Amino acid sequence: KNTRDGLMAVLEYKPSADLHSTVDLYYSKFDTHEVGGKFLHNMWATWGAGVAPNLTNVGTTQVGQNTFTTSATASQLPVTTGNFDTKRHDSISALGWNTELKLADKWKGTVDLSYSRDVRSENYTEAYAGPYNHASKQWAFGPFSWNVPVNGDAQTFTPVQAGFLADSTKLAFGDVPGFDFVPGNNRWIGAVRHPEIRDEIKSIRLSAKRELDGVFSSFVGGMNYTQRTKDVAKNEDRILMSRDANGDLIRTIPNSVVGAPFDMTWAGIPGLVRIDVPALVQQGTITLEPGQFSKKTGNDSSINEKVLTVFGKLDIDTELGGFPIRGNLGLQAVQVRQAADGWEYRGNDDVPDSSLLFKRSGSASYTDYLPSLNLVADLKNSWIARFGLAKTLARPNIVDMRAGTSTPTVIKEPGPDQGKWTTAYSGNPELEPWRATAIDLSLEKYFGKRSYVSAAVFHKKLHNYVFNELSARDNSSFPVRADLPAGVVVQQFGPVIKPTNGKGGSLQGAGLSASLEGALLHPALDGFGVVASGSKLRSDIVNNGQEVVLNGLSGTSASVTFYYEQHGFSARVSERYRAPFTATTRDIFMNSTTRQQEADRVVDLQLGYAFEQGAYKGLSFLLQVNNLFDQSTQNSVTAGDNAPDKTMLLPNYRYTFGRQVLLGMNYKF
Secondary structure, three states: OEEEEEEEEEEEEEEEOOEEEEEEEEEEEEEEEEEEEEEEEOOOOOOOOOOOOOEEEEEEEEEOOEEEEEEEEEOOOOEEEEEEEEEEEEEEEEEEEEEEEEEEOOEEEEEEEEEEEEEEEEEEEEEEEEEEEOOOOEEOOOOEEEEOOOOOOOOEEEEOOOOOOOOHHHEEEOOOOOOOOOOOOOOEEEEEEOOEEEEEEEEEEEEEEEEOOOOEEEEEEEEEEEEEEEEEEOOEEEEEEOEOOOOOEOOOOOHHHEEEEEEEHHHOEEEEEEEOHHHHHHOOOEEEEOOOHHHHHHHOEEEEEEEEEEEEEEEEEEEEOOEEEEEEEEEEEEEEEEEEEEEEEOOOOOOOOHHHEEEEEEEEEEEEEEEEEEEEEEOOOOEEEEEEEEEEEEOOOHHHHOEEEOOOOEOOOOOOOOOOEOOEEEOOOOOOOEEEEEEEEEEEEEEOOOEEEEEEEEEEEEEEEEEEEEEEEEOOOOOOOOOOOOOOOOOOEEEEEEEEEEOOOEEEEEEEEEEEEHHHOOHHHOOEEEEEEEEEEEEEOEEOOEEOOOOOOOOEEEEEEEEEEEOOEEEEEEEEEEOOEEEEEEOOOOOEEEEEEOOEEEEEEEEEEEOOOOOOOOEEEEEEEEOOOOOEEEEEEEOOOOOOOOOOEEEEEEEEOOOEEEEEEEEOO
16 A cells, blocks of 8 residues: 655745745655565575475476476475565655845846755564474475476466465464575564665755856856765564473464465465564564664665855857857866765674674765866757767765675585675775766757757766776684584685776767657648657776676667647657666676666556636646556576576566556646
């Protein structure tokens, strides 16, 4: 259930032609409540449960050099069920006050104050239970038939035994062997997370404008100061099983918290147990263990940034060779001061030790000078040329500027990675922005009432960029987990991923766009039209001899909209396309991992009608459907070292967003 309430108001004051003041007020409150269940399996979890399933009715699929097992019946399969309940409250407040005052002949001053705050409070509870033989007090691993297509289509896992996952009396709370969500704690069944996020931005802008004569039509100068603070606290507690008078764990699921099973037939599961996790927590039959230090390091942070910008701009309005030229010439001086706090925990959560929890801090400051030139030339006959040359910067993601590092653990499971450290993730309070020198050029042709065609090219020479660097860190000061098998040799160094600045490189691209009216072809098509655009991008960045692939960079993107607007009726059908993008990293053990987001193609629909005359003039209706065909997206992963063709990409995760339908009414009077 999602509920949003909003309020917006504008107050305007204009006592004379010389003074104009406007106050904007905005408030939005959003509440959501989501309840769900999930099914997890681990086909070859031999390290935890000692389960080695026999496969019968095996079906295979050949793709190139690789043969994949895509269907079978497993004699026994480690599985678990998860139930979760999420309640979230967001409140957004914003205030803006803009005042313009004519100071003297040809002078005008502007003061702009703004404040915004976003506060999020969330309560997430989850609990896990798996098939269990209460008589023998052993986990039950039943037979399953499964089908996992290579192309990423819907997977099915169907238990052979009826009610295997739906009957709460055949299940028990706990961390089923083979999953080991919390190694070393046999009482764990879930977690309660209540994160708090506060994001606040304050800004003031002062400027003055002077009308000029000659080549430069006006001058604008001033300053802008912005301060942003973001605080994040995850606040996680573990849910632990209580013990009875004999000291045995109470694994039984109380009937009072069990509801009607989830219908998961779309995944081949007739029914999945439904547990009211908040009710379980409230009734007191379990125990809550205070938040874990390792969770604190990866999620709790406080970031503050102060940005002072002093600027000046000359507006251009002249002629050159008989062609009208307009544009501007400007310079900005940008000073940034940033600071962040975070945490690092050098212990383990099995034996919490607050003396091993350390607060980390970091800061940085820098100043950039950014000149710019923008020109627009009227080439006559409805031809327009545009040219831009500027030094630019883009601030890094504020989350990447956090201090602290997540806590790595040693891999205990048998295999080639046993004894190695899991990857740690770090922020970087000293992270600096993207910097580039950019040149843009476009040519446009206008005709008809609202038709045009345009072609554009750009080139950016990168002086500074941001990427996630994988490096090795000495982990010898971290304690080794207590359940590590005897004889395992722990490696001294472990991988850490950290946002880092790189130097050099380039980004270039070209684009075409057009808006065409149907009446240009035939009068009968008056009101019809099409808007289309497409772009091609390419980057050239190398760091230490390795190509750096920019996150989110798609080589090709395009969109097209067909519309009709006439006699109060309006209809629009739009499709947007984004080509796949790939990010490849190589860890310190020289293992390459590739994630590729597949191509994205989404269709939207909009229908509307507005009364243009009569008693209902000013009334309009709008129907909008986003993601009309419920298009999903997926990313891919390499086949792995055991495959003959190791470079083959296979579907990894598929994300389904659903279809969104909006209906609105508006009345103007």
